[in-house]
Amino acid sequence: MNDPYVDRLIQSYLDDSLTEQELVEFESILLQSESVRLRFWELAEVHGLAPQAVAALGLKLENDVVTPARRLPAPPSAGNLWSRKFSFMLLRQSGLTLAGGVLLGALISAFAWPVRGMPEMSTPTSLTTESFESGASPAVAGMPTIADLWSGDFSEVVGTQQGVVPADGEKMLQILRADYDGKPTPEGSYCGDLYRLIDVRSLREQLAKQGTIAHASALFDMSTQPAAEEYRYSVRILALTTDLIANPQQFDPLMIDEYALATARQNVRLDNNPQTWELAQCELRLPAQTDFILIHLGVSYGYAEDDIRRITFPSHYVDDIQISLSNYAH
Incomplete structure (x- = not known):
């Protein structure tokens, strides 16, 4: 699977424009590839969607790190945050929506996630x-x-x-x-x-x-x-x-x-x-x-x-x- 193709799937997902067949393929790739999951979060942040995902998933912010609000397996340490295998939850029925009506039917890991973009903003x-x-x-x-x-x-x-x-x-x-x-x-x-x-x-x-x-x-x-x-x-x-x-x-x-x-x-x-x-x-x-x-x-x-x-x-x-x-x- 080449990177441009994966990026196109992620961008289309964030734009809510995947077909049903592409959505099934995309979720399968997410489950199988840690590098694709990392790329998903990178592009979600570029789109300005990552903080919304944090709030909608019921995660909480502690010392600028997001952790699951309910009891889940212990998160990896900051030093090897992206190097360990993630556990994921299907959220297709969660009703989570992001910008543009995007449904995060994707899979979210039970890990500590350093949040960028969370501080308060100045007056526009x-x-x-x-x-x-x-x-x-x-x-x-x-x-x-x-x-x-x-x-x-x-x-x-x-x-x-x-x-x-x-x-x-x-x-x-x-x-x-x-x-x-x-x-x-x-x-x-x-x-x-x-x-x-x-x-x-x-x-x-x-x-x-x-x-x-x-x-x-x-x-x-x-x-x-x-x-x-x-x-x-x-x-x-x-x-x-x-x-x-x-x-x-x-x-x-x-x-x-x-x-x-x-x-x-x-x-x-x-x-x-x-x-x-x-x-x-x-x-x-x-x-x-x-x-x-x-x-x-x-x-x-x-x-x-x-x-x-x-x-x-x-x-x-x-x-x-x-x-x-x-x-x-x-």
């Missing part, structure tokens, strides 16, 4: 907010290569329509299509995307000395759609270097996850009620080498019963985007 500092009240529509150029510009697929700033009222103010953004102006191969596109690149190079010293967390959230809604159709919305944060952005082979929607320093994502399945907005949000601890963070908002056509993918969207909206940074309080 806003990087940008966007409710589209200016009326200016985003650029239609795919992923932007310059900072502080909303760009992506075809979209339009609108007011109330089709039973959907803006969540904040009098305007909202309607995602219209899954392609942008001049996209090389638009055929088969089914994900409508919106991006913003944010320059954090001025915060390099802060990133190196403190734990800095990037937060992103947005509200999504849609008009009433046929019951057989399913749409998924997502919010994603990526930590990038300047060199990556300058490399067109790496700074590509299909390749960027592989080359990013770190990523985090939350997916949301919307209800079919246009009167309710759904919140999607995620957070990412930024590596010290981060030059830019890329915010990605997306809507994808799930599949209808006839398995047709759609390049246009009938009535899908985003509003009240919030992007901020916070640090561990000292």
Whole structure:
């Protein structure tokens, strides 16, 4: 089993997008491989999910170390924490949910786990907010290569329509299509995307000395759609270097996850009620080498019963985007 394949399974699991067959395979691999279990926790922390797993599993924090709250076999010592065989519990029926409705049907070890990311956070500092009240529509150029510009697929700033009222103010953004102006191969596109690149190079010293967390959230809604159709919305944060952005082979929607320093994502399945907005949000601890963070908002056509993918969207909206940074309080 090659590492990229294992990473893809873990990332898909954390994004709640594994098929039933892949889920069975993934849990089998977790049971058999200690290195995969370690990798799972590493990526769970990158996604900002590890502290939620701690709380939801009924674990307790003592001297910055998480231990099971109920009587379990004695944990390994700190010196050989990852070198001993773990005992695992199936939690498929526990009801544990993480960001994006992710079910941790995976297996959690009965061991002492040093927790990072648990200290209290400072008050968030806003990087940008966007409710589209200016009326200016985003650029239609795919992923932007310059900072502080909303760009992506075809979209339009609108007011109330089709039973959907803006969540904040009098305007909202309607995602219209899954392609942008001049996209090389638009055929088969089914994900409508919106991006913003944010320059954090001025915060390099802060990133190196403190734990800095990037937060992103947005509200999504849609008009009433046929019951057989399913749409998924997502919010994603990526930590990038300047060199990556300058490399067109790496700074590509299909390749960027592989080359990013770190990523985090939350997916949301919307209800079919246009009167309710759904919140999607995620957070990412930024590596010290981060030059830019890329915010990605997306809507994808799930599949209808006839398995047709759609390049246009009938009535899908985003509003009240919030992007901020916070640090561990000292």
